[in-house]
Amino acid sequence: MKKLINRPEDVVREELEGIAAAHSDRVKVSLDPYYVMRKDAPVQGKVAVVSGGGSGHEPMHGGFVGRGMLDAACPGEVFTSPTPDQILAATKAVSGGAGVLHIVKNYTGDILNFEMAADLAKEDGIQVEAVVTNDDVAVQDSLYTAGRRGVGVTVLAEKICGAAAEAGRPLGEVAELCRKVNANGRSMGMALTSCTVPAAGKPTFELGEDEMEIGIGIHGEPGRERRKLATADEIVEVLASTIVDDLPFKSNDRVLAFVNGMGGTPLIELYVVYRALDRFLKGRGIAIERNLVGSYITSLEMAGTSITLLRLDDELVRLWDAPVNTPGLRWGV
Amino acid sequence: MGVGYPECVSFVQGFAKAVAANREFLTQLDAEIGDADHGINMDRGMRAVIPKVEALTDQDISGLFRTVAMALISTVGGASGPLYGTVFLQLSSSLKGKSEIELSDWAEAVLAAVTAVRARGKAEPGDKTMVDALLPAAEALRAAADEGVTLAEGLARATAAAHQGMEATIPLLARRGRASYLGERSQGHQDPGATSSWLLMQTAEAAFAKGN
Numbered sequence: 233m234k235k236l237i238n239r240p241e242d243v244v245r246e247e248l249e250g251i252a253a254a255h256s257d258r259v260k261v262s263l264d265p266y267y268v269m270r271k272d273a274p275v276q277g278k279v280a281v282v283s284g285g286g287s288g289h290e291p292m293h294g295g296f297v298g299r300g301m302l303d304a305a306c307p308g309e310v311f312t313s314p315t316p317d318q319i320l321a322a323t324k325a326v327s328g329g330a331g332v333l334h335i336v337k338n339y340t341g342d343i344l345n346f347e348m349a350a351d352l353a354k355e356d357g358i359q360v361e362a363v364v365t366n367d368d369v370a371v372q373d374s375l376y377t378a379g380r381r382g383v384g385v386t387v388l389a390e391k392i393c394g395a396a397a398e399a400g401r402p403l404g405e406v407a408e409l410c411r412k413v414n415a416n417g418r419s420m421g422m423a424l425t426s427c428t429v430p431a432a433g434k435p436t437f438e439l440g441e442d443e444m445e446i447g448i449g450i451h452g453e454p455g456r457e458r459r460k461l462a463t464a465d466e467i468v469e470v471l472a473s474t475i476v477d478d479l480p481f482k483s484n485d486r487v488l489a490f491v492n493g494m495g496g497t498p499l500i501e502l503y504v505v506y507r508a509l510d511r512f513l514k515g516r517g518i519a520i521e522r523n524l525v526g527s528y529i530t531s532l533e534m535a536g537t538s539i540t541l542l543r544l545d546d547e548l549v550r551l552w553d554a555p556v557n558t559p560g561l562r563w564g565v
Numbered sequence: 566m567g568v569g570y571p572e573c574v575s576f577v578q579g580f581a582k583a584v585a586a587n588r589e590f591l592t593q594l595d596a597e598i599g600d601a602d603h604g605i606n607m608d609r610g611m612r613a614v615i616p617k618v619e620a621l622t623d624q625d626i627s628g629l630f631r632t633v634a635m636a637l638i639s640t641v642g643g644a645s646g647p648l649y650g651t652v653f654l655q656l657s658s659s660l661k662g663k664s665e666i667e668l669s670d671w672a673e674a675v676l677a678a679v680t681a682v683r684a685r686g687k688a689e690p691g692d693k694t695m696v697d698a699l700l701p702a703a704e705a706l707r708a709a710a711d712e713g714v715t716l717a718e719g720l721a722r723a724t725a726a727a728h729q730g731m732e733a734t735i736p737l738l739a740r741r742g743r744a745s746y747l748g749e750r751s752q753g754h755q756d757p758g759a760t761s762s763w764l765l766m767q768t769a770e771a772a773f774a775k776g777n
Binding site for chain 1: 592596600601602605606609638639640641642643644645646647648685686738739740741742743745746747748750
């Protein structure tokens with residue numbers, strides 16, 4: 233294992249100390265328990281948006297804390313969900329009296345810990361609504377599994393719900409909007425290489441020099457199939473057609489196209505992917521109205537990409553364009 | 566003769582030792598069908614449990630298990646944190662007010678624990694989860710209590726049933742948790758949660774059967 237770390241057990245704490253040192257203009261960091269919150273939280277009268285999950289997916293979620301996006305993010309250990317006491321502390325710290333939305337990715341651990349935290353917060357008189365994202369079309373047999381995983385749509389939901397909360401919309405509406413984003417978004421990813429959890433010290437899975445995993449999860453969970461390495465254009469064809477056929481996205485649909493890097497893939501390759509996606513969608517008569525290209529929901533140093541498409545309407549476009557000022561996403565400010 | 570507070574403490578300490586000794590093994594099992602952190606997370610949790618347990622002064626069995634539960638919930642994360650936290654929370658509420666545990670008390674407590682785990686994790690027997698080790702153990706304990714066998718005999722049967730349940734997860738198709746994403750590829754691997762649950766039953770036997 234070659235990593236820029238000190239000791240595996242210190243990685244998350246030291247990352248948080250780094251975030252605190254780098255971004256104290258926008259965020260405050262709690263080290264006991266771990267959470268990142270907006271510097272001006274709690275914002276009185278505003279719905280607070282809280283998310284969280286295992287570390288190793290940076291900038292998600294801690295990098296999305298700030299005006300116009302998340303009020304707080306709770307990082308767990310690497311690839312391990314945060315704990316209920318942590319989520320509760322963050323929820324209480326940012327609660328401004330208008331309720332708190334928990335955006336939870338569909339993983340067994342995240343669901344269990346956020347459920348326990350929401351129960352505890354309600355006992356403390358805080359109104360909590362939880363919305364689960366589950367946009368990963370790679371999971372086919374969702375009846376007999378833990379269900380589709382929450383991936384790229386989570387980033388888009390955090391931005392859009394953050395904008396709605398900033399605009400003063402009530403908890404019920406912000407939660408409904410989150411469900412709408414999830415219902416209209418689909419994703420699928422692929423990996424060229426594995427990743428190594430610092431505490432484990434060795435790669436999570438083995439992938440041959442000439443192999444790739446189609447449908448990979450963001451913790452290295454296996455996808456639909458392992459196959460021989462193909463060209464970027466061929467890979468995009470597989471990912472994009474699976475996504476488009478799933479919703480399905482139809483001709484004349486307006487979409488946000490999000491090409492994400494898994495952590496170890498350079499931007500030069502992501503633009504090659506975006507080029508192919510742009511051509512693919514044009515071929516299907518689907519109009520890209522907004523896009524996002526970069527590594528926003530990563531899997532440590534895994535090389536690979538994921539594609540997320542979100543069907544847009546005027547409301548979603550307006551909320552996407554609204555100002556955001558976080559370490560990970562920043563515009564309009 | 567029943568089980569007292571000191572035996573319950575050695576059960577908790579024994580589980581911490583067993584988890585530490587099997588840290589790599591549990592993590593390896595998890596690497597095969599999950600995300601390679603079960604041993605790491607459980608070990609971190611049980612390490613946090615020990616000083617909290619040692620600081621307890623009131624010799625209350627229910628309070629002891631509650632302390633274990635809260636420490637696990639706040640340090641383990643993942644699915645194991647809330648699920649093992651739920652196990653110990655149920656042991657705590659089921660044994661409330663007891664200063665000595667008989668076989669029938671333990672049977673009832675373990676049954677309450679597995680029932681709560683099933684409710685929280687929405688897992689059925691045969692889903693390839695910790696339920697597959699815990700449920701047979703709970704049923705063996707209850708049958709043993711009904712038969713009126715000795716505590717040591719009942720605990721031994723529970724460990725054997727958990728072990729059998731754990732081994733029976735090998736051919737199963739995972740339907741809950743991260744392993745479920747593997748589909749058929751989850752077959753042929755022993756479930757890490759069922760394995761740590763077997764360790765739990767084994768350390769209970771070792772601690773409780775001592776001198777009884």
